Amino acid sequence: xxxxxxxxxxxxxADVLDNLRRVFKVVHxxxxxxxxxxGLTGPQVWAMKVxxxxxxxxxxxxxxxxxxxxxxxxxxxxxLEHHAQVARRRSRQDHRVVTVSLTAKGRETVSKVxxxxxxxxxxxxxxxxxxxxxxxxxxxxxLVGILGVEGMPPPLLLSPEVNASVGEIDDPAKRTxxxx
Amino acid sequence: xxxxxxxxxxxxxADVLDNLRRVFKVVHxxxxxxxxxxGLTGPQVWAMKVxxxxxxxxxxxxxxxxxxxxxxxxxxxxxLEHHAQVARRRSRQDHRVVTVSLTAKGRETVSKVxxxxxxxxxxxxxxxxxxxxxxxxxxxxxLVGILGVEGMPPPLLLSPEVNASVGEIDDPAKRTxxxx
DNA sequence: TACAAATCATTTGTGTTAGAATCAACGAAA
DNA sequence: TTTCGTTGATTCTAACACAAATGATTTGTA
Numbered sequence: 001x002x003x004x005x006x007x008x009x010x011x012x013x014a015d016v017l018d019n020l021r022r023v024f025k026v027v028h029x030x031x032x033x034x035x036x037x038x039g040l041t042g043p044q045v046w047a048m049k050v051x052x053x054x055x056x057x058x059x060x061x062x063x064x065x066x067x068x069x070x071x072x073x074x075x076x077x078x079x080l081e082h083h084a085q086v087a088r089r090r091s092r093q094d095h096r097v098v099t100v101s102l103t104a105k106g107r108e109t110v111s112k113v114x115x116x117x118x119x120x121x122x123x124x125x126x127x128x129x130x131x132x133x134x135x136x137x138x139x140x141x142x143l144v145g146i147l148g149v150e151g152m153p154p155p156l157l158l159s160p161e162v163n164a165s166v167g168e169i170d171d172p173a174k175r176t177x178x179x180x
Numbered sequence: 181x182x183x184x185x186x187x188x189x190x191x192x193x194a195d196v197l198d199n200l201r202r203v204f205k206v207v208h209x210x211x212x213x214x215x216x217x218x219g220l221t222g223p224q225v226w227a228m229k230v231x232x233x234x235x236x237x238x239x240x241x242x243x244x245x246x247x248x249x250x251x252x253x254x255x256x257x258x259x260l261e262h263h264a265q266v267a268r269r270r271s272r273q274d275h276r277v278v279t280v281s282l283t284a285k286g287r288e289t290v291s292k293v294x295x296x297x298x299x300x301x302x303x304x305x306x307x308x309x310x311x312x313x314x315x316x317x318x319x320x321x322x323l324v325g326i327l328g329v330e331g332m333p334p335p336l337l338l339s340p341e342v343n344a345s346v347g348e349i350d351d352p353a354k355r356t357x358x359x360x
Numbered sequence: 361t362a363c364a365a366a367t368c369a370t371t372t373g374t375g376t377t378a379g380a381a382t383c384a385a386c387g388a389a390a
Numbered sequence: 391t392t393t394c395g396t397t398g399a400t401t402c403t404a405a406c407a408c409a410a411a412t413g414a415t416t417t418g419t420a
Contacts, residue, residue, distance in 0.1 A: 041374095041375065041376080042376095043375085043376065043377095044375090058398080058399095059398075059399060059400090060397090060398060060399080068376090068378090069377070069378050069379075070399070070400085071378065071379075071380095071399085071400075071401080071402095072376070072377050072378065074399070074400060074401085075375080075376075075377085076376080079375080094385075094386070094397095094398085095384075095385055095386080095398095096384065096385050096386065096397065096398040097385095097397095097398065098398080098400095130189065133189065134192065135315060135319050136318075136319040137192045137319065138315045138316070138319055139315050139316040139317065139318055139319020139320055140200060140319055140320075221404095221405065221406085223405085223406065223407095224405095238368080238369095239368075239370090240367090240368065240369080248406090248408090249407065249408050249409080250368080250369070250370085251371080251372095251407080251408070251409080251410095252406065252407050252408065254369070254370060254371085255405080255406070255407085256406080259404095259405080274367090274368085274415075274416070275414075275415055275416080276368040276369070276414065276415045277367090277368060277369080277415095278368080278369060278370095
């Protein structure tokens with residue numbers, strides 16, 4: 001692409017992208033090793049926290065809640081089940097469905113989990129002044145806005161249609177620009 | 181004790197974390213799938229872009245520039261080499277080091293690569309008003325600051341080019357790299 | 361010179377992630 | 391009832407990511 005040297009603006013944009021990459025890296029790393037609680041990895045703990053909140057839950061729904069592909073969740077569940085942290089059970093009403101729950105050991109583990117990956121960030125955020133926090137929040141909101149226009153799903157965490165939107169993120173062309 | 185939830189502040193913090201997670205998901209996905217150029221994945225293209233800028237480069241330095249672990253880069257290079265996009269060469273001065281360069285085909289590929297994953301974000305950022313851009317930039321810088329102080333050693337930004345546009349973000353130079 | 365320590369790339373092992381294909385089961389329609 | 395399309399979970403393949411260990415090489419030191 002064209003190199004528009006010029007202004008601070010461009011530098012600032014480069015700055016944003018660079019910082020974003022950096023934040024990614026940190027959080028990713030952090031959630032990869034620092035989060036281990038009982039020999040469990042970040043995503044594993046994350047899954048268990050979701051389970052603690054809404055078990056029994058179907059695999060598909062769990063995946064939706066974690067913004068992950070079902071096949072990914074299957075792997076995570078395999079490992080958790082192997083560690084006896086969760087239990088799978090076939091639904092009797094619908095034999096296709098598998099519901100997942102925490103075992104006693106799993107509940108025990110969850111109770112021990114402090115604040116995980118977010119702890120670091122969380123503490124940092126708490127230390128910010130009101131003004132700084134607002135700026136940070138604003139900036140992120142801005143980014144989400146930018147991305148959101150192109151297809152980012154709504155807040156959710158509970159909305160069933162999350163997955164639908166997520167699935168189209170990479171193909172904004174499909175989106176009819178209804179959005180607000 | 182002093183855990184009084186549900187102030188505006190707490191909601192704002194939750195907001196930040198939530199938005200962050202959202203941004204992660206989008207960008208991650210985007211860089212995983214949508215970035216394919218000539219059958220190449222995001223990280224592969226990324227590596228090639230770095231190479232286009234500063235080949236020949238040592239594997240370790242490439243890893244540093246990409247904020248990735250050397251062993252990860254090795255895998256990426258393996259695939260790129262297999263596609264004849266890059267070439268490895270053992271240094272004659274120091275037989276331990278391997279320098280990587282783009283092949284003719286590789287240069288051809290890079291020239292075709294538009295703006296990849298960043299394109300989406302980049303365009304969005306360009307459309308922001310000066311003020312909004314500043315706010316966004318500020319917010320990110322804040323986050324990096326938080327993470328940088330608390331626990332993020334590795335970025336290192338020791339290479340001149342990397343922090344060219346970054347500047348003074350967390351100033352890790354002060355720290356004697358205690359890495360683990 | 362000899363020998364220990366550091367460096368560099370790589371290999372090995374584990375885990376995360378997604379997409380395609382597969383298989384079983386459900387639901388609706390002919 | 392049989393057929394057909396769909397849904398749900400899983401398996402398979404491929405890539406990414408990191409840590410720890412390996413092997414080769416260089417550097418530092420006695």
